[in-house]
Amino acid sequence: MTNPKGRFGVHGGQYIPETLMNAVIELEQSYNHYKNDPAFNRELTELLNEYAGRPSRLYYAEKMTKDLGGAKIYLKREDLNHTGAHKINNVLGQALLAKKMGKTRLIAETGAGQHGVATATAAALMGMECVVFMGEEDTRRQALNVYRMRLLGAQVIPVTSGTATLKDAVSEAMREWTSRISDTHYCLGSVMGPHPFPTIVRDFQAVISKEIKEQILQKEGRLPDAVIACVGGGSNAIGSFYHFIEDKDVRLIGCEAAGRGINTFETAATISTGRLGIFHGMKSYFCQDEYGQIAPVYSISAGLDYPGVGPEHAYLHDIGRAEYVPVTDDEAVCAFEYLAKTEGIIPAIESSHAVAHALKIAPKMDSDQIVVITISGRGDKDCAAIARYRGEDIHE
Amino acid sequence: MSRIQTAFENGKAFIAFITCGDPDLSTTAAAVRAAAENGADLIELGIPFSDPTAEGPVIQGANIRALKGGVTTDKIFALVKELRRDVTIPLVFMTYANVVFSYGAERFISTCKEIGIDGLILPDIPFEEKEEFLPICRRYGVDLISLIAPTSENRIAMIAKEAEGFLYIVSSLGVTGMRSEIKTDLASIVQVVCQNTDTPCAIGFGISTPEQAAKMANLTDGVIVGSAIVKLLERYGKDAPPHIGAYVKSMKDALRS
Numbered sequence: 001m002t003n004p005k006g007r008f009g010v011h012g013g014q015y016i017p018e019t020l021m022n023a024v025i026e027l028e029q030s031y032n033h034y035k036n037d038p039a040f041n042r043e044l045t046e047l048l049n050e051y052a053g054r055p056s057r058l059y060y061a062e063k064m065t066k067d068l069g070g071a072k073i074y075l076k077r078e079d080l081n082h083t084g085a086h087k088i089n090n091v092l093g094q095a096l097l098a099k100k101m102g103k104t105r106l107i108a109e110t111g112a113g114q115h116g117v118a119t120a121t122a123a124a125l126m127g128m129e130c131v132v133f134m135g136e137e138d139t140r141r142q143a144l145n146v147y148r149m150r151l152l153g154a155q156v157i158p159v160t161s162g163t164a165t166l167k168d169a170v171s172e173a174m175r176e177w178t179s180r181i182s183d184t185h186y187c188l189g190s191v192m193g194p195h196p197f198p199t200i201v202r203d204f205q206a207v208i209s210k211e212i213k214e215q216i217l218q219k220e221g222r223l224p225d226a227v228i229a230c231v232g233g234g235s236n237a238i239g240s241f242y243h244f245i246e247d248k249d250v251r252l253i254g255c256e257a258a259g260r261g262i263n264t265f266e267t268a269a270t271i272s273t274g275r276l277g278i279f280h281g282m283k284s285y286f287c288q289d290e291y292g293q294i295a296p297v298y299s300i301s302a303g304l305d306y307p308g309v310g311p312e313h314a315y316l317h318d319i320g321r322a323e324y325v326p327v328t329d330d331e332a333v334c335a336f337e338y339l340a341k342t343e344g345i346i347p348a349i350e351s352s353h354a355v356a357h358a359l360k361i362a363p364k365m366d367s368d369q370i371v372v373i374t375i376s377g378r379g380d381k382d383c384a385a386i387a388r389y390r391g392e393d394i395h396e
Numbered sequence: 397m398s399r400i401q402t403a404f405e406n407g408k409a410f411i412a413f414i415t416c417g418d419p420d421l422s423t424t425a426a427a428v429r430a431a432a433e434n435g436a437d438l439i440e441l442g443i444p445f446s447d448p449t450a451e452g453p454v455i456q457g458a459n460i461r462a463l464k465g466g467v468t469t470d471k472i473f474a475l476v477k478e479l480r481r482d483v484t485i486p487l488v489f490m491t492y493a494n495v496v497f498s499y500g501a502e503r504f505i506s507t508c509k510e511i512g513i514d515g516l517i518l519p520d521i522p523f524e525e526k527e528e529f530l531p532i533c534r535r536y537g538v539d540l541i542s543l544i545a546p547t548s549e550n551r552i553a554m555i556a557k558e559a560e561g562f563l564y565i566v567s568s569l570g571v572t573g574m575r576s577e578i579k580t581d582l583a584s585i586v587q588v589v590c591q592n593t594d595t596p597c598a599i600g601f602g603i604s605t606p607e608q609a610a611k612m613a614n615l616t617d618g619v620i621v622g623s624a625i626v627k628l629l630e631r632y633g634k635d636a637p638p639h640i641g642a643y644v645k646s647m648k649d650a651l652r653s
Contacts, residue, residue, distance in 0.1 A: 018542075023547070162446065175449060175450075278494045279447065281520070288498060
């Protein structure tokens, strides 16, 4: 689906400073070489299986199914991966690729901290230096993950520019990359940024839908009716959708963070409220004002608190292949609590956005229909913030 | 021939960068006039962007101050219109792709032509993406300025061959900002540039002192200074224009010697 210049319809491209052009060209060439290299793929599969714990389970949520009284619900348990989220899938791939390219240093941006933790983990494993940029606001919201990254040997740099959240961490990581390219790989965490990142990250995350397909065929002998995942930049969603894109009967539903609602300024629902623009290396949809200034977005979830969306999602939206729906903070928090009480699974607040949408649609579906929800990460990191949301002050 | 060529007809060119609306637009107007009167050959007017990924802390700060002060693209167009009553040196806009794209490329670039803007510098539009704006720039006679970086290597000839207005040679890796030392082998870059184009070239990123300017001018047709001027605006605010005038004079004098 990607054309040579990394376009998804009108979206994508390489809108970056000249200083970085040879770096992304080198990355693309190396990736095109190694993605077809059997030795590389063997090594990566070994890491994914033996180190990260793949394949992740596709769990039949029987209590939830009965409670909602509609479609049969399966949970794709990316939360059970090593480091607690889907982020490790992409990071192991990129770190291995970087190592093959002779890079000795990984830099990364992080929102909730899951991608930062995954990058710090891969760097520790592969003996690489690691620097993670994290919005200062997020270092407060996700203090535990900051400590985990430091424990893993990474340097965490709090970013104070702009809104001090995920978009500013991306900007700062890009600035750092322009100043140090020869030994450094920018391990981008989502299906965003300049080509080839949206394609590389999607390919490394596509293992999610590859497994879902095999597992559901084995368990049910048929494909699901809907696959639901949360969307910030959109890496776990594209990973969950990818191998179903050609199966037109499978509904693909991305859940965006609506924050306090799409009719307020405190939202991060890009497809619901944004428009076409050029930012962070790509053409896609962005939350912005009438003059193209990027909007200071908001969500309770640090991982979805981003004013753009990956170019392939923008394209899937344009052609009507995937649906994108807004989910508010309140709905996500209720879903967080619901899954904990009903299934004994505490999902990340990001993933809770997908659970919340399933709570809306599953009861209206028939009992012979199947819904798969990707639980992209575990919710331990969010407990203090959710407690605060409910007016309870706990110390981590 | 575009008006930008005239900037390179008075010896080595001194190019000044000023963020519009920092701290307010009347100060910007006074700063532009002070720079022009004291020997600036071309002025880059920065249209602030919320997330300037190619800028160091100094110009980032100017962008934030300007946007907080309520500056908009339309107000900057009005400022240029007013400046063009007496300022005759070439003026170019330096901003980010989304500012142009979001305004509507055709609407933005046709307005540039109408108000007397001679060129456009967009650091997030590399050679591969210039088709986004180039056909419209050509139609309205606004030069789309190309940049060459220390990492461009095998790309220099390709970029130089299609250069318009002037070539912006980025002196160092990283973002804009003052540097004590510039280590890039600029002579080799300039050599490849000259083999491939007659378009003049100017070096920017990291230059702040008259000594650096004189040294860089030995290699090229001009120098570009941004952060050092923005720093004067940060320090003196509304009182910055005379300081900018004196600074520009010292830099242009260094280029003459």
